[in-house]
Amino acid sequence: MDTLHLSRHISSQFNEEIEQIRNHVMAMGGLVEQQLHHALQAIANSDTDKAQQVIDNDRKVNDWELTIDNECTRIIARRQPAASDLRLVMTILKTIADLERIGDETRRIAMVALESFNTEQQDLLVNLDNLGRHVWQMLHDVLDAYARMDVEAALTVYKEDKRVDREYEAITRQLMTYMIEDPRSIPKVMNVLWSARSLERIGDRCKNLSEYIIYLVKGKVVRHSDESELERNARS
Amino acid sequence: MQTKLAIRDFSLWFQHQQVLDAIGLTIPANQVTALIGPSGCGKSSLLRAMNRMNELMLDCRSQGQVLLDGQNIYQPETDVARLRCRVGMVFQKPNPFPKSVYDNVAFGLRLQGQRSRRRLDEQVESALKQVGLWSEVKSRLHQNALTLSTGQQQRLVIARAIALQPEVLLLDEPASALDPISTLKVEELIYELKAAYTVVIVTHNMQQAARISDYTAFLNQGRLVEWAETHTIFTQPASQQTEDYITGRFG
Numbered sequence: 223m224d225t226l227h228l229s230r231h232i233s234s235q236f237n238e239e240i241e242q243i244r245n246h247v248m249a250m251g252g253l254v255e256q257q258l259h260h261a262l263q264a265i266a267n268s269d270t271d272k273a274q275q276v277i278d279n280d281r282k283v284n285d286w287e288l289t290i291d292n293e294c295t296r297i298i299a300r301r302q303p304a305a306s307d308l309r310l311v312m313t314i315l316k317t318i319a320d321l322e323r324i325g326d327e328t329r330r331i332a333m334v335a336l337e338s339f340n341t342e343q344q345d346l347l348v349n350l351d352n353l354g355r356h357v358w359q360m361l362h363d364v365l366d367a368y369a370r371m372d373v374e375a376a377l378t379v380y381k382e383d384k385r386v387d388r389e390y391e392a393i394t395r396q397l398m399t400y401m402i403e404d405p406r407s408i409p410k411v412m413n414v415l416w417s418a419r420s421l422e423r424i425g426d427r428c429k430n431l432s433e434y435i436i437y438l439v440k441g442k443v444v445r446h447s448d449e450s451e452l453e454r455n456a457r458s
Numbered sequence: 459m460q461t462k463l464a465i466r467d468f469s470l471w472f473q474h475q476q477v478l479d480a481i482g483l484t485i486p487a488n489q490v491t492a493l494i495g496p497s498g499c500g501k502s503s504l505l506r507a508m509n510r511m512n513e514l515m516l517d518c519r520s521q522g523q524v525l526l527d528g529q530n531i532y533q534p535e536t537d538v539a540r541l542r543c544r545v546g547m548v549f550q551k552p553n554p555f556p557k558s559v560y561d562n563v564a565f566g567l568r569l570q571g572q573r574s575r576r577r578l579d580e581q582v583e584s585a586l587k588q589v590g591l592w593s594e595v596k597s598r599l600h601q602n603a604l605t606l607s608t609g610q611q612q613r614l615v616i617a618r619a620i621a622l623q624p625e626v627l628l629l630d631e632p633a634s635a636l637d638p639i640s641t642l643k644v645e646e647l648i649y650e651l652k653a654a655y656t657v658v659i660v661t662h663n664m665q666q667a668a669r670i671s672d673y674t675a676f677l678n679q680g681r682l683v684e685w686a687e688t689h690t691i692f693t694q695p696a697s698q699q700t701e702d703y704i705t706g707r708f709g
Contacts, residue, residue, distance in 0.1 A: 230707040302665050304692045304704045441694030 468522035492671035552611035609640025
């Protein structure tokens with residue numbers, strides 16, 4: 223879908239550059255999504271090999287950020303983009319910064335999977351399962367919305383973040399109870415808590431990504447606005 | 459925001475061909491307004507309509523109003539020579555007279571009846587200083603203006619225009635024949651001039667419009683498509699036509 227007519231420049235070379243940079247963002251997004259998926263699997267199955275693989279692959283995410291950063295700089299220098307082209311470049315720069323941070327959070331989650339949990343403590347990790355799947359779906363949906371420049375889909379992701387926040391609060395309360403009941407478990411529980419916190423942060427970043435999509439397509443800055451205002455802007 | 463020029467429902471024909479169609483546009487005082495659009499869209503005709511230069515063409519007919527400080531310049535009793543002193547113009551190719559640098563700037567002043575040598579000296583120096591040319595030409599004021607570089611010539615004709623202390627300055631592609639450094643000097647000059655004058659500029663160079671103007675009007679096929687603050691036009695234009703034009707897309 224090409225709602226912004228990004229492939230209709232008179233300069234076919236510019237069309238190709240834009241096409242390429244968008245594909246690279248999708249590739250980076252796909253990699254980050256896969257990383258998160260693997261990190262969650264590593265935790266669920268106590269799979270240290272997979273966890274290590276996620277940690278090693280984070281470098282690839284970082285490399286993508288540098289590559290795309292360079293491509294954006296080149297477009298700004300050589301094409302002086304305006305209007306939707308300019309918004310696209312600005313959006314991509316912000317998007318890859320958030321994707322890179324999602325990569326970092328994912329790496330943190332994988333580090334937890336490297337630790338050994340005894341069977342009893344293993345139960346703690348189950349708590350992360352739902353939240354993890356929820357956040358992973360959010361990331362998947364927002365990347366999809368980006369590929370299709372779909373404002374409605376971006377809005378759905380935006381609203382999803384509230385539910386993620388509530389799930390995170392519920393997990394926090396539950397983990398507190400564990401700690402009160404068995405203080406010896408505190409170090410392990412803290413690790414699980416940090417992972418939950420990482421997932422919650424990834425949800426926040428997906429929300430950012432959805433705001434960028436609305437800005438890109440509608441030309442309206444919706445960051446730091448409340449939900450009803452954002453919805454009005456996105457649908458106007 | 460004070461309005462200097464208000465164009466109301468203005469249409470223009472050359473012979474049977476309509477080149478402007480019901481243009482409504484406000485030119486704010488002491489701001490730079492850029493007119494952009496593809497070749498033949500009517501932007502230069504609109505610029506010339508602001509000091510009735512189109513009338514120099516044969517078979518030119520217009521309808522509607524152009525208000526300068528609230529007075530319609532198209533009413534029959536308008537003194538056109540006086541109007542063109544108040545609304546000065548600079549063209550694409552620098553067109554100094556084949557006279558000395560000094561005489562070029564003094565030309566209009568003499569026409570206005572200024573005879574005092576001392577007053578002329580002062581006004582010529584002041585105009586040349588305003589365009590940043592004084593230090594470059596003060597030692598050769600009496601050389602032929604055609605010996606100056608193209609960039610200097612363009613600043614000289616701007617000095618010639620502002621020596622008459624106009625209220626509005628119309629610039630038709632003032633930098634398109636200049637190299638990048640001279641272009642930047644002219645742009646810098648335009649930025650400084652807006653403190654004293656209202657500036658309207660026609661340009662094909664979109665980045666130039668983006669750099670120097672406060673307001674931008676986009677014309678296409680004789681119609682005003684969009685008028686807004688320049689930063690709005692270049693980040694989130696309201697019209698798809700504007701968007702396609704400034705981003706170089708097929709319309």
